[in-house]
Amino acid sequence: MQKVMMGNHALSWGAKLSRAEVIAAYPITPQTEVVELLSNMCADGSLKAEFIKVESEHSAMAASMGAAAAGARTFTATSSQGLALMHEVLHWATGARLPIVMGNINRAMAPPWTIWTEQTDSIAQRDTGWIQIYTSSIQEIMDSVIQAYKVAEQVYLPVMVVLDSFVLSHTNENCDIPDQDKVDAYLPRFENAYRLNTDKPAAFGGLTGPDWYYELRYKIEKDTERSLDLFEETGKEFGEMFGREYGLVETYKLDDADTVLVASASIASTARPAIDQLREEGHKVGLVRIRVFRPFPSELLRKLLAGRKKVLVIDRNISFGMSGAFYAETKAALYNEKKAPPMWGYIAGLGGRDVPLNVIRDMIEQTIAEEHPEGDIVWIGVKR
Amino acid sequence: MLEIRFHGRGGQGTVVASKVLAFAVAREGRFVQTFPEYGVERRGAPVVAFTRIDDQKIYIRSKIYEPDHLLVLDPTLIGAIDVTEGLKPGGWIIINSDKPAKDFPQFAGFKVATVDATSIAVKHRLGSAAAPIVNSAIMGAFAKITGFVGIEAVREAVHELSPVKKDENVEAAQEAYDTAEVPKEQS
Structure with a gap:
C-alpha cells in the first residue's frame, strides 16, 4: 500500500508490521510521534501489543528488557538525552542477550537545549554492544525495523534503528507499506530459546567471576561479527520479497x-x-x-x-x-x-x-x- | 523537480498545506517530499514549510533555498520578511489576500495571483473568525491557478489530513478552486 508518511511513523509501522508484542516508552520530549502512533495502534486494536507507559527512558529500557526476557518481541524509541539516560541499561540488554529493537531519533545533546539533528547521542552508545543501523529514507526506516528483528533474533543482540531528527523524522515522503502476510513470511514468530519460563526455572545474569565473564564477552563479539553476514543475507532476502535490497x-x-x-x-x-x-x-x-x-x-x-x-x-x-x-x-x-x-x-x-x-x-x-x-x-x- | 515554499503564521495550517500538496501529488503517482522548518512553535509566529515534487525518487534532503514557487498564507508577512528570497524568476506567488494581484507591484518579475482564502475559511467555519485556518482554501486555489495538481487529488488529501470538519474543509478547497481567477500570462 502506497502512503505518504513521516519518518517517526515509519518506525511505528515497522514495529507494527513486525508484530511487536510489548512497547515500553517514555512519552515526553525528547520523544517523538513514534510512540504516539504506536499507543493509538494499541488502543484501536490494530496492533495487539502491551503498551507500557513508564516514568523515564531508563525505565523504558528496563521494562523492555523484562518483556524481551519473557520472550516477547519488544520495541521502544527514544532520542538524545533519553538515550543517554538509558546508557546503563543498554549494556545490560546486550549482556543479557535480549533482541530488543529500538528507534533512536538523532537529536543533538544539550546544553544548550536543542531538538535538532546530530549523531553524537547514538555514537556515544557505540560501545554498549547494540547493533546500529543508520537510515537515509523514510522507506528504509520502516524496512530496517523489520530487518532488525530478523538479525537481532538470530544473534540474540539488540538493534538500534537510527534516523536524523526532522530531516527524516518529520519529513513526509512516499512509502510502500508491505503486506502483512509477506512480512510474516519474512519474519516469523520468534521463539526465544532462553526465555523466562516457570516450567524450566533458571537464573539470569548472576554473579560471574573472571573464570567465565571473558568467554561471555568473546561470544558477544563473535555473534556481533556474525551479524555482518546476516545483514547481507537478510537484506538480499528482503530485496527478493519486497523489491528493496539492503546491505551493510x-x-x-x-x-x-x-x-x-x-x-x-x-x-x-x-x-x-x-x-x-x-x-x-x-x-x-x-x-x-x-x-x-x-x-x-x-x-x-x-x-x-x-x-x-x-x-x-x-x-x-x-x-x-x-x-x-x-x-x-x-x-x-x-x-x-x-x-x-x-x-x-x-x-x-x-x-x-x-x-x-x-x-x-x-x-x-x-x-x-x-x-x-x-x-x-x-x-x-x-x-x- | 518542482520546489515550493510555504509562508504562513503558526495556527493557520501552513505545515498541513504543504502536506496537502504532497499527499495530493503522491495520489497522482509522483514522488514527493515535504517538511517544515522547525523552530519554536508559537501561534502567530512566522512558519515556513517546503514541498518537493518529482517524477523520480528524491534524494536531496536540504532545505529549499531557491524555490520555483511560493504560497503566502498570511499577507501581513509581506514586508515583514523577505518572502521572495531565492525565488526563481517567473515563479508563482500565490497570496491569501482580498486584494487583486495588481496591488502587489513589488513582485514584478514573478507571476502573482491572489485568493481570499480567509473569507472562504470563515464562511466554512474553519478555525475561528479571528484565527481562520486557511490551508484548504489556498490549496484549492493553488490547484486551479498552477495546474500542478488536480482538484480531485487535493480534495482527497484535504479530507485525509483534516483532523476535524473534513467535509467543510473539502468544500472550502472546492469553492476556492471554483472561484479563483487564473491571471492572464504576466511578464
Whole structure:
C-alpha cells in the first residue's frame, strides 16, 4: 500500500508490521510521534501489543528488557538525552542477550537545549554492544525495523534503528507499506530459546567471576561479527520479497571513482545529486554510504576503498579531542592496507545545521584540490 | 523537480498545506517530499514549510533555498520578511489576500495571483473568525491557478489530513478552486 508518511511513523509501522508484542516508552520530549502512533495502534486494536507507559527512558529500557526476557518481541524509541539516560541499561540488554529493537531519533545533546539533528547521542552508545543501523529514507526506516528483528533474533543482540531528527523524522515522503502476510513470511514468530519460563526455572545474569565473564564477552563479539553476514543475507532476502535490497553499505557511482565520499544518513542522500553534478563536470567521484555502523563493516570498506586516490568522510557527530566517529573508524579499518588512500575528515551539520548540496560539493572539491589532508579534521562553515 | 515554499503564521495550517500538496501529488503517482522548518512553535509566529515534487525518487534532503514557487498564507508577512528570497524568476506567488494581484507591484518579475482564502475559511467555519485556518482554501486555489495538481487529488488529501470538519474543509478547497481567477500570462 502506497502512503505518504513521516519518518517517526515509519518506525511505528515497522514495529507494527513486525508484530511487536510489548512497547515500553517514555512519552515526553525528547520523544517523538513514534510512540504516539504506536499507543493509538494499541488502543484501536490494530496492533495487539502491551503498551507500557513508564516514568523515564531508563525505565523504558528496563521494562523492555523484562518483556524481551519473557520472550516477547519488544520495541521502544527514544532520542538524545533519553538515550543517554538509558546508557546503563543498554549494556545490560546486550549482556543479557535480549533482541530488543529500538528507534533512536538523532537529536543533538544539550546544553544548550536543542531538538535538532546530530549523531553524537547514538555514537556515544557505540560501545554498549547494540547493533546500529543508520537510515537515509523514510522507506528504509520502516524496512530496517523489520530487518532488525530478523538479525537481532538470530544473534540474540539488540538493534538500534537510527534516523536524523526532522530531516527524516518529520519529513513526509512516499512509502510502500508491505503486506502483512509477506512480512510474516519474512519474519516469523520468534521463539526465544532462553526465555523466562516457570516450567524450566533458571537464573539470569548472576554473579560471574573472571573464570567465565571473558568467554561471555568473546561470544558477544563473535555473534556481533556474525551479524555482518546476516545483514547481507537478510537484506538480499528482503530485496527478493519486497523489491528493496539492503546491505551493510550502499554504493553510488563507485566503480571507476578515484575520489570517494564516505557518509551516512541524510547527508549521504543529498550527496547523490552532488555527485551527479560533479560527474557531469568530469570528476570521477563516488559514494559509500555506511548503513550498519555497529558492527563496523571494516573488511568491506577495505575492499571498497583501498587503492582509491582520495577518500573523504563527513561526520555529523564529534568525539571531542579526536574527530568524527565515521572518519576515525574508516581510517582505522584501512590502516594496515598497503594501498590505504589519504583520508580527509569533515565535520558538518552539528545541531541540525543544514547540509545543502553545495556544501557537500565544497567538501568534495576541497578534497580534490588538496594534495594531502592537513590536520585531522576540517569544520565546514564555522561562523567566526 | 518542482520546489515550493510555504509562508504562513503558526495556527493557520501552513505545515498541513504543504502536506496537502504532497499527499495530493503522491495520489497522482509522483514522488514527493515535504517538511517544515522547525523552530519554536508559537501561534502567530512566522512558519515556513517546503514541498518537493518529482517524477523520480528524491534524494536531496536540504532545505529549499531557491524555490520555483511560493504560497503566502498570511499577507501581513509581506514586508515583514523577505518572502521572495531565492525565488526563481517567473515563479508563482500565490497570496491569501482580498486584494487583486495588481496591488502587489513589488513582485514584478514573478507571476502573482491572489485568493481570499480567509473569507472562504470563515464562511466554512474553519478555525475561528479571528484565527481562520486557511490551508484548504489556498490549496484549492493553488490547484486551479498552477495546474500542478488536480482538484480531485487535493480534495482527497484535504479530507485525509483534516483532523476535524473534513467535509467543510473539502468544500472550502472546492469553492476556492471554483472561484479563483487564473491571471492572464504576466511578464
